[in-house]
Amino acid sequence: xxxxxxxxxxxxxxxxxxxxxxxxxxxxxxxxxxxxxxxxxxxxxxxxxxxxxxxxxxxxxxxxxxxxxxxxxxxxxxxxxxxxxxxxxxxxxxxxxxxxxxxxxxxxxxxxxxxxxxxxxxxxxxxxxxxxxxxxxxxxxxxxxxxxxxxxxxxxxxxxxxxxxxxxxxxxx
Numbered sequence: 001x002x003x004x005x006x007x008x009x010x011x012x013x014x015x016x017x018x019x020x021x022x023x024x025x026x027x028x029x030x031x032x033x034x035x036x037x038x039x040x041x042x043x044x045x046x047x048x049x050x051x052x053x054x055x056x057x058x059x060x061x062x063x064x065x066x067x068x069x070x071x072x073x074x075x076x077x078x079x080x081x082x083x084x085x086x087x088x089x090x091x092x093x094x095x096x097x098x099x100x101x102x103x104x105x106x107x108x109x110x111x112x113x114x115x116x117x118x119x120x121x122x123x124x125x126x127x128x129x130x131x132x133x134x135x136x137x138x139x140x141x142x143x144x145x146x147x148x149x150x151x152x153x154x155x156x157x158x159x160x161x162x163x164x165x166x167x168x169x170x171x172x173x
Contacts, residue, residue: 032093
């Protein structure tokens, strides 16, 4: 598969929105291993939020396109001081487990170095053991910091049980 990782544009927002929601919520997400459908109802994100990420200072969304220019992966990156936040790492459910997520993770670290960041950090729902193990495999460490899930904001989904985030970080020096 020919592939490219490129900076996404506002014109990609609709396709990115469909990709992310299909990978995290609803029946389609259960094809892959990143589903949150058993933990959360509702949507994972909407087009307005994706556009907001793209237009914000020190923030970008990268897209992973296949040989036909279809978006099959994405990640949101946002600089905070000397650290880069990584969020929304997504691979189309049918292609999960084929190394695309790893390539996006490596590219995120390249982007972090390009903007003089010394670390990449992210948050994972504490119940997502498989995902936590995946990040640990690539050198991310649990910081011990926990954050509450924004249960009162349906833009993030509707929790089916109490949830919290664990923060992970990787030094890239």
